[in-house]
Amino acid sequence: MTSNELRSDLSVTDPAPAVAFHRIDLRGKSLSLAELRQAVPRAKSSTVASAEETVSAIIADVRGRGFTALSELAQKFDGVTQVHPRVPAAALAEALENLDPAVRAALEESIARATAFAMAQRPANVDLPIADGAVVSQHWVPVSRVGLYVPGGLAPLSSSVVMNVVPALAAGVGSIALASPPQKGSGGLPDPTILAAAALLGIEEVYAMGGAQAIAAFAYGIPAGTAVDGSGEALDPVDVVSGPGNIFVATAKRLVKGMVGIDSEAGTTEIAILADDTARPALVAADLISQAEHDPKAASVLVTTSVALADAVAVELAVQTAATLHRDRVAEALSGPQSGVVLVDSIEQGIAVVDAYAAEHLEIMTADSAAVAARIRNAGAIFVGSYSPVSLGDYCAGSNHVLPTSGTAAFSSGLNVTTFLRAIQVINYSKDALEQVSRHIVSLSRAENLPAHGDAVSIRFTGE
Numbered sequence: 277m278t279s280n281e282l283r284s285d286l287s288v289t290d291p292a293p294a295v296a297f298h299r300i301d302l303r304g305k306s307l308s309l310a311e312l313r314q315a316v317p318r319a320k321s322s323t324v325a326s327a328e329e330t331v332s333a334i335i336a337d338v339r340g341r342g343f344t345a346l347s348e349l350a351q352k353f354d355g356v357t358q359v360h361p362r363v364p365a366a367a368l369a370e371a372l373e374n375l376d377p378a379v380r381a382a383l384e385e386s387i388a389r390a391t392a393f394a395m396a397q398r399p400a401n402v403d404l405p406i407a408d409g410a411v412v413s414q415h416w417v418p419v420s421r422v423g424l425y426v427p428g429g430l431a432p433l434s435s436s437v438v439m440n441v442v443p444a445l446a447a448g449v450g451s452i453a454l455a456s457p458p459q460k461g462s463g464g465l466p467d468p469t470i471l472a473a474a475a476l477l478g479i480e481e482v483y484a485m486g487g488a489q490a491i492a493a494f495a496y497g498i499p500a501g502t503a504v505d506g507s508g509e510a511l512d513p514v515d516v517v518s519g520p521g522n523i524f525v526a527t528a529k530r531l532v533k534g535m536v537g538i539d540s541e542a543g544t545t546e547i548a549i550l551a552d553d554t555a556r557p558a559l560v561a562a563d564l565i566s567q568a569e570h571d572p573k574a575a576s577v578l579v580t581t582s583v584a585l586a587d588a589v590a591v592e593l594a595v596q597t598a599a600t601l602h603r604d605r606v607a608e609a610l611s612g613p614q615s616g617v618v619l620v621d622s623i624e625q626g627i628a629v630v631d632a633y634a635a636e637h638l639e640i641m642t643a644d645s646a647a648v649a650a651r652i653r654n655a656g657a658i659f660v661g662s663y664s665p666v667s668l669g670d671y672c673a674g675s676n677h678v679l680p681t682s683g684t685a686a687f688s689s690g691l692n693v694t695t696f697l698r699a700i701q702v703i704n705y706s707k708d709a710l711e712q713v714s715r716h717i718v719s720l721s722r723a724e725n726l727p728a729h730g731d732a733v734s735i736r737f738t739g740e
Contacts, residue, residue, distance in 0.1 A: 292598035293607035297590055298616040302629065312632035313683070317577050319544075319614040324523065331488040331527045338492035342502025349489045354457055356464035356484075360508045361455075361493075363465055363482040371471035379434075382671070383473055386438045389674035394446035397693040409706030416697045419537070421451035421512065423494030425519030428457040428486065430571060430605070432467030433520070439676050439691060440519050441477045447696035453514065454479050455494065457486025483511070491517055491528035495536045518691055520545070520678050522571065539695045540656075540680035540688040546575035546614070547666055548635035548655075550626050550648065553582040555641035556662065560585070561592030563639060563665050568609035569602050575614035577633065579626045586617045627651055634685040637666045656685045711737060 300315060307315060337345040343360055350358040402414040424440035427433045437454065444452055454474055456466035465471065465484050474482050485493055497513030517529060518539035526543030547567040549560055564576035580586055597606050609615060620626045623642060630638055634654035642648050645661045652658055656679030657669055670677045678691035714737065718730035 292594070293604050294611070295590075295593050295597050295607050296611040297593055298611075298613075299586065299619060300616060301619045302625065303619050303621045309628075309632055312629055316618060316629060316633045317575065317614050317616045318682075319523075319573060319575070319612070324527070327523045327527045328531070331524055331531060334488040334524075335492040335496075335528065335531060338489050338498070339496050342498040343508045344502055344504050346485060346489055346493060346498075347504050349487075350458050350464075350484070354464075354486060355460045356458045358458060358464055358484065359505055360503050361458070361483040361485045362509070362511075363471065363484055365480065367465055368471050368475040368480070368482060371468040372475035374468065375472040375476075379469060380472070380476070383434065383438065383476055386435060386672050387442060387477065389672060390438055390442040390676070391446065393674040393676075394443045394693050397443075398446065399694065399697070399699075407709055407712060409709035410712075411702075411704045413702040413704070415700050415702060416694075417700055418448040418450070419515035419696055419698060420449075421453070421514045422449050422516045422518065422696055423491075423514035423536075424452065424454045425490055425494075425517065425521055425525060426454060426456040426466075426470055427519075427521050427525070428459060428467050428470055429522070431569075432456075432459075432470055434467070434469040434473040435671050435677065436520060437470055437473035437477065437479075439678050441474070441479060443676065443691060443693045444518075444696050445477070447693045449696050451481075451512075451514075452479055453481040453483065453494065453511070455483040455485040455490040457490075458484035487521070488524045488528035491525060491532060495532035516696055518542075518678060518695060523573065526681065537695075539678060539691045541682060541684045542636075542678050542691070543681040544573045544575070545570045545637075546577070546635055546681055547637045547639065548577040548579060548630055548633055549639040549641060550623070550630050551578065551580045551582070551585060551639075551641040552623060552643060553585055554643045555580075555582075555585055557585060557588035557592045558596075559662055559665075560589050560641060561596050563667075564589075564593065564610065564615075565596055565600060565606050566665070566667050567637065568606040568615070569600065570609075572605050572608040573612065573614065574609040575612075576610055577615060577618065577635070579618045579620060579629050579633075581620055581622060581626060583619065586619065589617070623648060630655070631686075634680075634683045636679045636681045636685060637669065639664070639666065654686045656680050656690045707736070 347358045350356050426436045456470045458464045494514045494517050498511040500510040516537040520542040526541045529538045545567050568574050568576045597603050631654045636656040638655040639659045640649045649658050649660045669675050676691045680688045714733045717733045721730035
């Protein structure tokens with residue numbers, strides 16, 4: 277379908293919003309990594325600082341007042357009256373019973389593909405005989421309890437239920453709690469499709485909690501009896517928190533890291549596309565819009581060697597944005613400082629730019645796109661060629677769409693089975709095996725001025 281056909285299908289009557297997709301020209305410039313990180317489009321730093329101040333106050337409030345604080349925050353941010361956030365089992369069963377069969381079929385396909393990939397990720401235990409009587413092992417053990425967050429504000433992401441739950445199940449986690457924001461139109465419960473997806477996966481512990489307050493509740497737990505009426509069963513703290521969200525959710529995860537493990541700072545969505553003159557402008561524009569649709573603060577970045585492509589994409593963005601359902605939201609995202617076109621001299625320079633940007637989602641639309649993709653080092657997920665759009669990864673590729681954002685893909689990974697596993701090392705030496713290395717231990721302990729370390733070995737062979 278062409279963009280013109282798409283536009284006529286939607287019968288748009290409202291005035292088309294303006295799209296100011298700004299340009300950054302890096303042609304002819306030789307920039308360091310630090311300079312490239314400064315040059316690429318990003319959200320304003322003042323926004324991040326403001327979010328941290330707000331989130332810190334929310335976390336402190338939830339820690340101090342428990343369910344009472346959650347109830348007040350649900351009223352403030354979601355417009356719902358709430359005594360306790362736990363979703364009744366009957367509501368989960370009803371949501372699954374009423375689920376559109378087409379949506380159920382789509383969720384089941386997504387679950388099947390995600391499960392196949394997750395099971396393939398499970399790492400093997402290692403038992404290595406280093407010497408006679410000396411065995412060093414590494415055993416992978418699931419964490420005991422996880423808290424999974426599923427956004428439900430501008431878009432109720434039932435697909436994120438799949439992406440969170442499937443790797444936790446594949447890891448063998450025994451206790452799984454899930455939270456999603458309460459919806460005024462759903463009687464104060466999360467979106468029914470989110471509840472249905474949870475029920476489909478067998479998740480029974482679900483909470484109507486949103487934003488930073490949900491992350492705080494998972495990280496610190498909430499004692500019983502802190503509801504506004506003095507009731508309320510306890511919410512046990514978790515070991516790992518995972519899931520995507522807006523800047524407030526991502527900031528909350530950063531602030532509780534250390535108290536709990538997190539998957540990554542999976543904040544407001546972003547897409548980068550590295551393209552040359554072989555790319556089709558309509559596809560590039562459609563993919564940029566697909567992520568801008570999530571949030572007015574979403575980032576959509578095109579890195580290209582072709583001015584002609586950049587010009588054609590700008591035209592397509594105007595046409596397709598006018599035709600899409602959430603055109604005002606899309607136009608705001610595309611016009612923000614976090615979005616735009618970066619012009620480069622060569623694919624080589626383009627690779628340097630996208631590695632500096634470290635995108636959550638990176639599409640490669642170039643000649644020999646697979647070879648170019650193989651050279652990328654920093655990205656949450658890489659989508660190769662014209663028929664691997666980000667939307668595929670969002671729903672049915674089998675990969676996971678909970679990915680690091682805001683440049684954190686340079687040092688962190690997307691959600692996967694190992695997010696919910698711990699590697700425990702086991703050391704088993706016999707007497708003879710220890711004696712074989714005892715002199716080395718004594719020598720090193722004295723070199724480090726820690727002689728008691730060596731003594732702890734020597735005493736085992738003294739007076740025999």
